[in-house]
Amino acid sequence: MDICIQKRSRRSRRRKGLRKTLRGTPMRPRLAVFRSPRHIYVQVIDDLAGRTLAAASTKDKEFAGKVGGNSDAASAVGRAVAERAIKAGVGQVVFDRGGYLYHGRVKALAEAARAAGLKF
Numbered sequence: 001m002d003i004c005i006q007k008r009s010r011r012s013r014r015r016k017g018l019r020k021t022l023r024g025t026p027m028r029p030r031l032a033v034f035r036s037p038r039h040i041y042v043q044v045i046d047d048l049a050g051r052t053l054a055a056a057s058t059k060d061k062e063f064a065g066k067v068g069g070n071s072d073a074a075s076a077v078g079r080a081v082a083e084r085a086i087k088a089g090v091g092q093v094v095f096d097r098g099g100y101l102y103h104g105r106v107k108a109l110a111e112a113a114r115a116a117g118l119k120f
Helices: 003-021 071-087 105-115
Strands: 030-035 040-046 051-057 094-096
Touching: 030 105, 040 071, 040 105, 051 071, 071 105
Parallel strands: 030 094
Antiparallel strands: 030 040, 040 051
């Protein structure tokens, strides 16, 4: 079996386990992270209504020309999503790391969002 397929299946299993307990509500929406080799994407989601309240990624226009696959870019995205979420009236979120280890880019994004004012 190819190593990439094994990694994806392990992440999928971890993600399913997390999503059994994590739910985004109107009071505490879910801060969901997706990490690709080149970019990082994050959304603030109200699962009950099925709506995305705020989102940011390294593909946004404000990050054009910057490297998207490193911790500095993840920190910038974390700050941006926190500002957008606070502007949308969200102060507290539930952190959904999406099956990724809380390390590197995912950790940088979470710490930057906390520093910008989101509570989780």
